[in-house]
Every structure is written in structure tokens, then in C-alpha cells.
Amino acid sequence: MSSHFANKRTAGSFFLSSALAAGWYTASSALLSGQAGETIPVVGAIVLAGLAPFIIPMARPTVQTEDAQLGMAQRLKAFDSHAIVNIVDTKGLLTEVNDRFTALTGYTRDQLIGQPVSMLYDDDFKELAAEIRAGLKRGDTWQGETPLRCADGRMICTQITVMPMYDTAGKWTGSITARTDVTRAHELLAERDTAETLYELRDDIWIVDAETNRLTYMNRSAMRRTGLSDKAYSAKTLDELAQEADCAPILDACKTLAETDKAMTQFDAEMFGKHFQVTIKMLKIGHAPGRFLIMLHDITDIINEERTKSEFISMVSHELRSPLTSIKGSMGLLLSRAAGDLPPKARALLEISHRNADRLVLIINDILDLEKIANGRLEFDMEKTNISELLHETGSANASLEQRFGVRIQIENADAPIWLTTDPNRIIQVLTNLLSNAAKFSKPGDRIVLRAEDSADELRVSVTDKGLGIPVSEQHKVFQRFADLSNSNRSSKGGTGLGLSVCKAIVESLGGKIGFDSREGFGTTFYFTLPKKTSQMGSKETAPLLREAS
Template identity: 45%
Template sequence: MATGWYATADTLLPPSLLDIGPIMGAIAISGLVPVLFVKKNLNGGKSRTSEIAMAERFANLKSSTLINVVDAENRMTEVNDEMLAFTGYTRDQLIGQPVRMLYGPTGYQTADTIRRGLAEGKIWQGDTPLVCSDGSVRVTQTTVMPLFDGEGNWSGSISVRNDLAKNEAFLSGKINSTALHELRDSIWMVDVQTEHFHYMNRAALDWMGLGGGSYDRLSLDDIQTKMDISPLISAYHAVRDKGREDVQCNLVLKGMQFEVSVKRVAIDDQNDQILFVFQDISNRVEKEQMKAEFVSTVSHELRSPLTSIKGSMGLLLSNAAGELPEKARGLLEIAHRNAERLVLIINDILDLEKIVAGGMEFERVPTDLSDLINEAVLSSSINSQRFDVTIETVGTEEPVEVHTDPNRTIQVLTNLLSNACKFSRPNGKIIVSLTQQQGRLRVSVKDHGQGIPARDKHKIFERFADMTNSDRASKGGTGLGLSICKAIVENMGGDIGFESQEGVGTTFYFCLPTEEAVVYHTENAQPGLRDAG
């Protein structure tokens, strides 16, 4: 991420660089992030200088460059004139509004995906729809970069968009070469045919020890002989030979950790380039490791004594030491429930640690998914009685075979059922359905509870997410279950999501891949698997 000030320059890049549409977002952002950072660190005071600088940055980014800035609440705080002209909105109509209004209902999932990535410090690139003031939808090529405050906390994002309809004219215009060359992130461009470097910015030259020297005679093989860039080479071949559009890889070089984006850039019909953008994530990784080590140590040290305490209280409640007075039993039951909750939290934290470290094992075997669902429903009977709800199943009458890890699948199912019980109304009904959709098996858990507020939906799978109406403490949740479910399902090659309407209810679902779901029909039985498609 850049930290300097960039003036608009009339100097043209080499002709081949004029056609690098995908990196325009990074170039534009590099000029704006310093101003935004300064503006956020004024301790609440206003600075005429920073406002003028912001105006100049926006004014310098002309042509089809559309810019908007959002805060941590996903509300727009800045838009440039080109954005207003493109969408037909006035500034007052956009400032303070959720950015999702620009995506429309069909783009909500994309907006949520972008936000989740930003919260993890990731840059997002792709095509997004924009709903204009007249109701029309126009597609833009978009780069979204997270913003962080002075303490390293995520504070919002900045988006730079290009009108795809005018992309050809846009690519033939000038690029701010000064901004590109001064980016703190290292940039390489490698010719697909020769594998020789076509371009390096100043950061890359300094990092490679080339200073102002020549790079056009260097190849990837030359770099490989000096340092281990195996992950980079693999990503390069995935993009060049296997047709992958964009590949991310992690790389450790000279004691620094990088997240590298590798992308093919079509210059013309005969001359393609592979673009490498290096983002230094050393500080972020170090902080994450320190935090993970601390949490892991504390969790391991707490689990054994807590398990012992919980077991001892369980023995007392079973009258192993004699009959307990009624008041003492009541107090002990409260202590036992809280000990159970603490053990659950610690187990969840340790599960997350395994997932992050890649240490969670998955044993995929042919499994009857219907049987797993029925088993999870049975094991959730205590929760259903506690919260006075009933659980029904649909589509589980017949065995349905899927290649999955049964224990991890049960873990996901019981967590979703536990949440559904907790947030259902008394005398409510929960419906667990198994359906087939386009070669995948879909399991859904539907409740008729209070639903999830729209302002909380983007963080539903985050760790310890603070939901507006969750009342987690009284209901016994750890705040980790859904993030663990997401990691488990994705590690098994599936995906997870939800649909919710506040005041009506919520449906959580997960899909598992299967080439062909096998349904075993028994005599005189109704089909157990319905096509929901």
C-alpha cells in the first residue's frame, strides 16, 4: 500500500503498459489511500489541507474511473464526480447510504463476499453491477482495497471502478506512471512468450537489489536460481498454462512474507503479460501468530482443569456424595451449566486453531446423509425441549449416500440445529430439509424465529460477531460455531449460506458436492430425495 503523495504526470508508460486495465484500480487507490489515512488520523478535527488534497486526488482520476469510499458500517463517505455522472445520483443521495444499494438484489451476495474478504485484509477484483438512478444496471470492472486506521484496525474500503462498455477507450488513455512506479507494493510484469521481465516498479527494483539497473534481460529462471520462488512459479504456470484468471499465493523471501496476486493481462492478440503484485503481510502474519499462540496456550491450559471441575460437579449432581439440599443443587446446576459453556468455548477455540493451522483432519467416506440428519435431530432433542420447539425432517425418508466426513458433518448439523432452537419462538417449528440441486446435496435448517437484522448479515460468519438481537449470554452461544461450520464445510469442498427476514425467520443451508447422489429406494417407500431445482 502506498504512503506517498502522487502528482498527475503527463509522462506515458511504455506502450505495453497502457493496456493494463486490471491494475488501474491499484494505481488509483495508491493515490487516494494516503489522503484517506491522513484524514482518519486527525483525531476528529477538520483539516482544510486534507480536504483540498482529497479533492485534488479525485479530480486527477478522470476518464471512466469511478471512485467511492465506505466506512466500517459499509456506508458511503466519499464519491467522485465521475461516479455521480455514471450512476445519475446526486451526492446527497449516496453519502451515508449503504453501498449495497448500488449492487441491487442480484449483487447482494457479491457485496457480502467482498466485505468478508476486506475484513480479512484482502484486496478484491472482479466485475460488479451498478444500479443507476433510472433503474438501469451497468457493469463495471472493480478493485476494492481495505482501509485501516492508525492502530491497524479495519476501518472501511475504497473502490475504483471502470466502465466495461468504455474499457477499450479507457485502456488507450494515459496512465499515471509516477503512481505506478512509486507504489510500495512490488510489481512485476513477465512476457508470456519469453518469460523475461517486461516491467518492474521501483519497489521491485530495490527489493531485487537492481537499483536503477536493467531488468529486461532477466527471466523467472534467473530469479529462481537466486531464491526459492516455487509457489510463484506454480501460480505462474496455473495462469499461463491452465487458463486460471487470477491466482493468489503466499511467499516467504528474505525473511518477509508476501501475498502475491498473479494475473494474465491481455495486451493484444499476440503479446500477453503475466502481472505479479506483491503485498507485504509480514506484520499482519506476525500479529496473527502471536494472537493464535496466546489463545492456544490459554485454551490448552484451561481445558484440563475445567473438564475436571465439570466432571466433579456432575458427580455431585448425580448424588455420588449423597443427597444435596435443594438450594445447593440449584446453585450447583448453574455452576455446571456455566462450566459446560466454558468447555464448549475452549473446544471451539481449539477447533479454530486447527482449522487456521491446517491441522483439522477430515476422513471422507461414503456416508448416508439422511442418517446423519436424523442422528443430529435426535441429539438435539434436549435443546428442542429446553426451548420448547419441535424439529421435523423432509427428504430423509430414503438413504442418500455422499462422500463426506460424518463426524464433521454431524458437528455442522448440530450447531445449526442448536442455533435454530435458541432463536426460535416458543412452540415454534424447525424444518430440516435434504434436497438435490444441480449435482449437489443441499441441507437446510429453517426456523421461524426473530430473523437476522439486515445490518448484521455481513458479519454472521465472523468470530464472536456481536448480533444486535442475539442475546448470546442468556442462550449459551460461544460466538464461534458458525465460523467453524463455514470452515468445515469449505474444507469438505462445499459452501454454506443463509436467508433471513427479520421478524419472520432464518434458513441456514450448506451444500456438499456429489457427482451423483445415490438414493436407495425401499419397497413401497416414498422417494427420499427431491429435486429442488
């Protein structure tokens, strides 16, 4: 907001401007009602900057000619028609407003007169208002922009000149403010800035008339890509352009949008030899078809980067697996006594190596899974599955945990068949992970309970151990990758640090939720739910993009 106080007036102009200002409003009203002849000598002028040169010289208290009086009357009429004027007294209460003021703001005079002028301002402006008021007391004029609150609560922006008023004795009696509404000017500037920004945008912007399908706007980037100039695009319909240029997906999407009540659609498409994220917004005008605002965001580089990253991870994983095959295979053969008996110490060391090679394989598998999930490429083989049977199968498949950790896996509430359409292998993967964690953190002789709870909407499967539990201060980290939990001792327990992240991503990809309840020293229950509606997924589904897994 630009503003300034004018210099203090000279002694000579003090009387003049006081007298003029004090009588201005009554005088101008009288002039407008055709009583110019009698009132001119006391007519004051509070002026917009542009009117000052005309009014002040003519308002000297000298004998005026009739022509001069008429001229002054006409100028004041023009001013009154143009400016929004209000007068306030020394207490800051409104005492006068002109017709332009009431017309613009929507207030009636009764609503304004006698009210504090601060009712027209925002709280933000009140500090400046106090400053202006202090300046007026000193005899300073203030010019600048201020917001003004209208009767309907809307704020408008006004360019104002505010001057102090004095009586004939030179005593300060208040102030008079003349305003010009500059809201539209600001809007136009904003519109111009918006238009310039759109034009300069790196994304392509198209606007299409939904009724005629004719292009009404293209920014520079769009014109460059389609090879159309200003005039050329306005002669085209979207159908014609789709025949000439590689933009059929846009045409199809606009047609679909026009046939539905949807306001917006967003999709990725390959056009013009590149990958784009396309956003089409239907801008309706009342009940008329309106316009399509089409935005094309070039994501070719992002896609290429993701592909390169994905291929790199896949390749690295493959390259790691080959030597691991030899390492694990050799150790496996040695441990099987294929090369004869080993001394006990050598065998113990070999078992450590073999166990850690297994762990490395699991880490590679988890990294690959997370990478696939992040890119929406994790495949799900959905089939009607008896979850009860699946729990028993998983329990049997993990019987080695019972031997290794001295625990007992008990399956509860899974006698009757519980049918659900899901990916059984992925569920086994999740359960194996949860069982493995439970076993690692249990004491020998502990029981681990694998339990199913079936309800109308969802299935809940839980794995409960009586182990160490997870400290409250670390529970927020549980599903983070490589979370460094103080009692996890990952390396000695053979964890990958990724298993629970993978479980979370799989369960959420299947439309479920995963969580846990834990009390340090008493044990932990990990659980996940699967919605019964997952059955609507097809036989082979790709997981939705899970950015949190990336």
C-alpha cells in the same frame, strides 16, 4: 485548468487588433495560397502568446516593405501550420476553422460551420465557456486549458488563447481562438508520474519479456532485493535469475501462464526469506507473447501477525480448558453423588454452575472454530455419507433436548438413503446447533421437525420450530456474532452467541448456503443446502479463507 483574462486593451490597440483579427483567417488562407502581396495590409493576427511580439508590431497600418510583407506571410504560415484555429460569431456559432482544426478533430467543415461552438465542449466546461464569452464581450482575452470533443467522441486537451474580434467601426463581431493540442504532453507527464511512482513503490515490480524471458524493468525495491543494478538486471533472463536468487516460484508461474490463456495469476510464495503475495499479469501485444508484469507484495508481517494471533487464541483456549476441566470435573463428581448427597438447594446451585461451565466450554470451542475458519485451517473430513441416517443419529444424540425443554424432535423425509460426500461430523455440529436453538425457543409440548429434501443439484436440510419466531427488525443480525436479539435471552437459554456464525461458516465452507424463514409468534425454519458437487472435495480439505468469519 489554468486560465486568465488579459487586461483590456488600450484605445490605440483596439482598432488594430479588431481589424487584424477580423481579416486574419481569409488573409492567412490567401497567404498560404501564394497571394501574399495583395493581402498583407489587412492581415490580422490572433496570436498565441509566443507569436504576439513578432506579429503585432509588424501589423501596424503603415506602408509595408515587400520584405516585411513576406516576413509576415511566412510567420502566419508557420502559425497556421502550428495552431488550431476557429472563429465564432456573436451568437457563438462557428464561422471558420483552419485545416489543423479539421485534421485534429476529425470533423469536416460542413459538420462545424454554423454549429454552436458548445458542441465541442463537455457540459462541465459550459459554465466556464459562458464566463469566457462574457469576458470577450467586454473585450478581454482569455488564455487557459480547455477540453475539446473530437468527432469520434474522444476528448483532447488544448491550450488556448481566445480574443474578441471587432469590425472597423469597433463593433464586436465574435471571437477567434488559437489552440495547441497538449494532450500528449499531459500523457507524457502522467507516464512520467507513473514511472516515478512505480520506481518508488514499496512493492517489487519486475517486467519480463515473455519471448526472450529477459528482464526489461525492475523498480528500486526489486533491484535492492535481488542485488541487481540497472545494467545487471537487463543482462539477465528469468531462468538465470531463478538459479542465482530465490525466485523459482515466479519462473514456474510465468511458464505456466505462458502455456495457458490466463491473463493473470496470483499466489503466495516464500522467497528471499520472506512471504510474498505475487501477482503476475500477462501484458500481450496483439498476438505477440508480450510481457509479464510481476508484482511482489511483502506479506511477512501480516502472516506473522496472523500466526501470533492464532497461536495466542489457541494457547488461551488451552489455558482456559485446563482449569475448566477441574471445575467441571469437580462439579460433575459432586452432582453424581461421588461425595455423598447434597442438600436440594446446594444441588440446584451446583447445577447452575455446571450448566454455565458447559456453556463456557462451548464458547471456547466456537471461538476456536471461528478462528480456524478465518485462517482457512478448519479441516474437513469428507466421506460418502448417508444423510438420512445422519439425521436420525443427530436426533437421537439430541434426545436430551426433549427431556430438558419438553419438546419432541420429529424426523421427516429421511427414510430412504440420501448419499452425499461431506464431513458428517461438521454436519452433526451444524444440526445440533440448529436443534438446540429450536428447542430453546419452543414451548413445552412443541414439535421440532428435522427434514431433508433431496434434489438433483443439492440437498436441503431444515429444522422447524413453532416457537417465538424472530422479529423482522432483528432478522439481519441472526448470523452476527454475539447478536443481541431481544427475545434470545442468551444467558438463561445457554447459548454462546457464536453458534449460528459457526454454522454459517461451516456450511459455506462446504459450498452450501444457510438461511431461515421466520414469523414472529409462529416459529422459525432454519435451513441449509449442500451442493451435490461437494463430492469433488478431497478426503481431507481445508476450508477456504472466509474473511467474513474473521
